[in-house]
Amino acid sequence: MESQPELRHLLPPSSLRRLAREWLAEDCPHFDYGGFVxxxxxxxxALLLKSAxxxxxxxxxxxxxxxLGCELxxxxxxGSVLQxxxxxATVRGKARHLLLGERVALNCVARASGIASACRRVAEVAERAGWHGHLAGTRKTTPGFRLVEKYAMLVGGVSSHRQDLSSLIMLKDNHVSTIGDVSKVTKIHCPFPRWDRVTVC
Known part of the structure; x- marks a missing residue:
């Protein structure tokens, strides 16, 4: 039997490398005094989990x-629920490299785990209530950290929904109010496919 792909397979390696480089450059843009010492x-x-x-x-x-050339x-x-x-995890490498990556890595795993945990709790409440709707995230994400947060939603068991404004044609009351009437939306000539399936909310 063929094994199912893991969620991590959704993430392009190039995007992961780019983000890691940006985060490390942000945290240490010039001299690494601590690493020098x-x-x-x-x-x-050792990476420890201190909250359930x-x-x-x-x-x-x-x-x-x-x-940073470290082994993890x-x-x-x-996706495991831990106490x-x-x-x-265990990380091995040059001392200065471990310390250089420590805070960036911890920020990522802490933020993502917090989101995944919250999503899992909501999904379990919905399941216990017998609700069969669709739980999904929004674009209300941290600027520059969207990929991490959307991925964490998936790990937590809810849909990431649309990644950005280009992912789905969805018009909110803000959009509709600019033209005055929701009926006018369908009369606008639009070059996009499936304009008949626009979601208005």
Whole structure:
């Protein structure tokens, strides 16, 4: 039997590399004074989970440490519901590189795991209530961090919905109010396919 693809397969490697480089450059744009002191010696670090929740954001953490030439070993599977305190990963590499990637990686896994955990809770409430609707996220994401947050929604068990304004034709009351009447929307000549399936909300 063929195994199902993992959610991480949705993420283009080029996007992961780009984000990791941008995050690292943002956190250390010039001199790395702490790394200068820590030096080149080999070291290892343990990633601990200190709050109950769903582990998410693993591909982004991997990209950060891969950019720094560090080896990462996951001890828990992404999407698992974990209880504190437990070790979820071990990272090995040059001390200065571990320290350089530490905060960036922790920010990613903490943010993604928090979102995935919240989504899982909502999905479980809906399931217990017997609701068969569609749970989905919005574009109300952190600027520059959308891919991480949308991915975390999927890990948490809800739909990421549209990624951006170009992903789906959806007109809100703000759009409709600019032309005065919802009936006028369908009369606008539009070069896009499936204009007859515009969602107005």
């Amino acid at each position: 820590a030096g080149e010696g080999q070291a290892s670090a 929740g769903v582990l998410a954001g693993c591909p982004f953490v991997e990209a950060v440490f891969e950019e 070993e996951w001890l828990q599977a992404e 504190p305190v437990c070790q979820v």
